Amino acid sequence: MTLQQLIDTYLPAIEIELQQVVNLAKDTHYAGLYEMIAYHMGWEGQGAGPNARGKRIRPLLALLSTASAGGEWGNALPAAAAVELVHNFSLIHDDIEDNSPLRRGRPTVWKLWGIAQAINTGDTMFTLAHLAVMRLKETTTPAIALRATHLLQQACLHLTQGQYLDIAYENKTDMAIEDYWPMVSGKTGALLAACTELGALVAGADDHTLTAYRRFGRDLGLAFQSLDDYLGIWGDAEQTGKSVASDLVERKKSLPVLYGLGQKGAFTERWLQGGITAQEVPEVASLLEAEGGRAYTQKEAQRLTQQALAALEAANPRGEAGQALSELAHTLLKREV
DSSP, X not given: OOHHHHHXXXXXXXXXXXXXXXXXXXXXXXXXXXXXXXXXXXXXXXXXXXXXXXXXXXXXXXXHHHHHTTSXXXXXHHHHHHHHHHHHHHHHHHHHHTXXXXXXXXXXXHHHHOHHXXXXXXXXHHXXXXXXXXXXXXXXXXXXXXXXXXXXXXXXXXXXXXHHHHXXXXXXXXXXXXXXXXXXXIIIIHHHHHHHHXXXXXXXXXXXXXXXXXXHHHXXXXXXXXXXXXXXXXXXXXXXXXXXXXXXXXXXXXXXXXXXXXXXXXXXXXXXXXXXXXXXXXHHHHHHXXXXXXXXXXXHHHHHHHHHHHHHHHHOOOHHHHHHHHHHHHHHTOSOO
């Protein structure tokens, strides 16, 4: 089967598994709590549907990793549900912390139900994720389930550490490139690494193979984030769906910005003067490009892309799922730079 055929096979099973887990929180007394979760997951409410659900990349990575490591993909569904629930827990909390009113074109949970209920909804999803991964004892072995639970908790720790740094850096004026990588390794790399390693773990892969899958997921996340930072300034808004003005206007300390600040030239001088308007963005982006920020970010994205693909090759993914996993990685990393 092709990648798209595998996605078409996996996605309905992922949704069923997610709904079964979320139903654990469904009760007459807690109908409102279920409503908030179902809304955020894109199942209910105005605008519900595929666009509101997102692409489910993380559970797809988990299932493809299991199948490509020689396992039965259906056995990994509890892990797939767990990583997607952790991801969505983090999105609910991120929206609060970033004061974001919209998520996937719809009002965020906190905007509709308030901050307190949104925090509790995120906490519920975090708990459900851990209940989900423990169900691996029914589809694999108790030993694998225990190891998977530990792996997921480690990923959650790294995820929250990365978010801590992201928030702490907002008011930090002396950041360097070296500060960037621990932040994105936690915020982006940790959960993707868990997806691929969990998938291989369910397949019963040996430690060498598990390490290769983990490195693949981690470097995939770092390469993806580097590309995202690049496109946030020099991308095509029609293709990315995101204004190229937003990252500079919001003073996001992205990879090219940190590189530019390290040059202590005209870009740094303008940055230190304060807020950048949308009208100034083309000029400021040109200053950043002139000081090497664009070329540096391109180089780093390409380096990390090659690292991710080399790690995948070392994992020796097999069969149609192996080809599909490689294709999915190339698709995620193929965005123009």
